Amino acid sequence: MFAAVVPVAAAADGPAALATPALVTPKALGAATLAVARAGKRLVAVGERGTVLWSDDGGARWKQARVPVQAGLTSVRFVDERVGWAAGHLGVILRTEDGGQSWTRQLDGTQAAAALLAAAGSDERAQRSAQRLVEEGPDKPFFDLEVIDAQRAVAVGAYGLAFATRDGGAHWAPLPTHSANPRSLHLYGARAVDGQWVIAGEQGLLMKSADAGASFTALASPYKGSFFGLLAARSGTLVAYGLRGSAWRSADAGASWDKVDLDTAITLQAGVEREGELVLLGQTGELFVSRDDGRSFTSAEAPAGPLPAAGLSLAPDGAWVIASLRGTRRATP
Numbered sequence: 001m002f003a004a005v006v007p008v009a010a011a012a013d014g015p016a017a018l019a020t021p022a023l024v025t026p027k028a029l030g031a032a033t034l035a036v037a038r039a040g041k042r043l044v045a046v047g048e049r050g051t052v053l054w055s056d057d058g059g060a061r062w063k064q065a066r067v068p069v070q071a072g073l074t075s076v077r078f079v080d081e082r083v084g085w086a087a088g089h090l091g092v093i094l095r096t097e098d099g100g101q102s103w104t105r106q107l108d109g110t111q112a113a114a115a116l117l118a119a120a121g122s123d124e125r126a127q128r129s130a131q132r133l134v135e136e137g138p139d140k141p142f143f144d145l146e147v148i149d150a151q152r153a154v155a156v157g158a159y160g161l162a163f164a165t166r167d168g169g170a171h172w173a174p175l176p177t178h179s180a181n182p183r184s185l186h187l188y189g190a191r192a193v194d195g196q197w198v199i200a201g202e203q204g205l206l207m208k209s210a211d212a213g214a215s216f217t218a219l220a221s222p223y224k225g226s227f228f229g230l231l232a233a234r235s236g237t238l239v240a241y242g243l244r245g246s247a248w249r250s251a252d253a254g255a256s257w258d259k260v261d262l263d264t265a266i267t268l269q270a271g272v273e274r275e276g277e278l279v280l281l282g283q284t285g286e287l288f289v290s291r292d293d294g295r296s297f298t299s300a301e302a303p304a305g306p307l308p309a310a311g312l313s314l315a316p317d318g319a320w321v322i323a324s325l326r327g328t329r330r331a332t333p
Contacts, residue, residue, distance in 0.1 A: 022050030040081025058315035109138020231271030
């Protein structure tokens with residue numbers, strides 16, 4: 001069991017952005033977005049100032065969702081066509097049960113810091129670290145989400161933030177990752193594969209839990225640069241990707257890794273699986289495609305042209321949908 005669970009009903013004092021709904025405005029339709037995901041046949045994109053957009057026509061037209069905060073959102077993932085989570089700045093985690101049209105807040109940075117302090121127990125070092133978070137306020141972002149089912153989800157972020165829920169978000173609890181991440185390095189990616197949880201972060205950090213988050217162990221890392229994400233294929237293959245075109249492949253849930261040469265210095269931002277292909281997105285909009293389960297990749301032109309890209313998904317008709325600092329773009333393959 002997780003320690004120090006946080007009930008969502010707990011009051012949270014903090015910045016006005018945590019208590020102010022996202023502004024509903026036509027300008028939101030062109031706002032910077034950082035992530036995009038499928039909810040059944042629907043597309044949902046998230047980004048700056050609590051902006052959430054949804055589209056039922058493959059990304060050709062977008063509508064703005066009702067969001068209770070103005071915190072920037074960095075990640076979004078869905079269980080099915082209705083249930084999903086989004087997370088981002090100020091330690092915010094949101095949940096939707098209507099396919100992204102409306103959202104409720106389940107956690108924020110104030111609550112997260114309080115939970116970490118409660119979980120510290122008699123560990124003086126953990127107490128000092130958690131107390132510092134309490135004093136600094138809810139300024140630590142979450143960077144990624146993994147959604148396992150309608151009840152279980154994991155969120156990871158800055159300075160080693162790692163929380164999970166087992167009851168649909170009614171309670172969130174800090175994960176015991178300190179022994180595997182004693183320097184509280186930033187965590188950028190989390191995926192569940194073959195019943196195990198793998199987390200990747202800065203300075204080549206890799207860790208794994210084989211007991212659904214009850215404990216974590218550090219993995220031997222083949223790389224000292226930052227991993228910005230993990231792509232998990234249906235085959236069980238994992239691809240860790242990040243700075244300067246670095247990519248590494250694991251076929252055994254992270255126990256061992258093989259370098260993948262993409263022949264690029266472009267930082268990799270996101271990845272998806274499409275009809276047997278694994279696809280990575282470069283930060284300037286290029287795509288890198290693997291047709292051999294991640295063993296090798298070939299480069300492709302940026303389908304939407306050069307742009308500061310951040311997230312990638314597929315429309316139901318197979319078109320690319322790219323979240324970017326210039327808005328969300330649809331492009332044919």
